[in-house]
Amino acid sequence: DIQLTQSPSFLSASVGDRVTITCRASQGISSYLAWYQQKPGKAPKLLIYAASTLQSGVPSRFSGSGSGTEFTLTISSLQPEDFATYYCQQLNSYPLLTFGGGTKVEIK
């Protein structure tokens, strides 16, 4: 099974900060990685797929990069509505798939 390790698990940041979240896979997954945002009590929302493709309607301050085993999600300028938990998801072994443990982004 492919494991995904996200870091950090928690981060505190201010509005306007540049934020980077890392997702590491236990084996190479090419670019078969997606990122989701989840707010409390809500369903996850797709941000990025294929490691770096921005989903339609998602603000351009979100970006993704990486391939193989190391991936990053970057928020270029954190906005108040971005405080949430972020998950990576590997789809290399689709339809068997796994999620990372999550990164909670809180207001400093």
Place this chain on the structure above:
Amino acid sequence: QVQLVESGGGVVQPGGSLRLSCAASGFTFSSYGMHWVRQAPGKGLEWVAFIRYDGSNKYYADSVKGRFTISRDNSKNTLYLQMNSLRAEDTAVYYCAKAESTTNYWYFDLWGRGTLVTVSS
């Protein structure tokens, strides 16, 4: 309106059964593979099960294999999850999600709001 709406959650005793439903609308349900994903209280996301668009193939996480059964009725635009031999660790919000692909890259582009299953005596 494009949406997924789960139902059927509730409180059940350990060893009991429950069937979840996910009603789809606003898209051609019969053209898409569908998944169930769960989230235990205060925890992360866990993939549970997948069914192909025509119901011909099904896959399960090891944690539910042999106890849960995914199915679908394309005539009713509805996805199901039959959960048997429930355990306390199955307590979670259960989401259904629609799978989409672009140039062979898969992702979940539509999620329901979830239904809470609580396994407790």
